Amino acid sequence: MANAHLDYHLNLLNHLRTILVALGEAEQVPEESHALFLERFDELLTQLPQDPLESQYLGQDLMCQVIQRYPQIAHLVPRDLLWFFGGDCLHFMPDDELDLYQALEERRYEAEQNDEPFDWNQEKQLLSMSNDDSKH
Numbered sequence: 001m002a003n004a005h006l007d008y009h010l011n012l013l014n015h016l017r018t019i020l021v022a023l024g025e026a027e028q029v030p031e032e033s034h035a036l037f038l039e040r041f042d043e044l045l046t047q048l049p050q051d052p053l054e055s056q057y058l059g060q061d062l063m064c065q066v067i068q069r070y071p072q073i074a075h076l077v078p079r080d081l082l083w084f085f086g087g088d089c090l091h092f093m094p095d096d097e098l099d100l101y102q103a104l105e106e107r108r109y110e111a112e113q114n115d116e117p118f119d120w121n122q123e124k125q126l127l128s129m130s131n132d133d134s135k136h
Helices: 003-025 031-050 056-069 071-076 079-085 087-092 095-113 120-135
Strands: none
Touching: 003 031, 003 071, 003 079, 031 056, 056 071, 056 079, 056 087, 079 087, 079 095, 095 120
């Protein structure tokens, strides 16, 4: 897994963590269970850079829990994280979105095979625009 790709997702996780912390500070959730959840979230942030493959299951579990435990912020969970962790997280994505991410992943793989630079966000925007054009 390319470092830039991993760093991008770590940044998204850190952003999601700030949202979760703000949710706790706004006293929107039970404090004790929320604190334990944040501890597990921090565990993921520590483990992911060290062992990305081993961290996949914890990431899947936590992303699903964010959506189930905190439905008020489910719409703020970056879709890229759902795709990144895969597994049960994919149940929260519609088919057309899964198709978009599959095409994006194929482009990323092709770029890596050809030692070409790959900008995840730029490619995602290009794919989204081409999908929007085909719907019209």
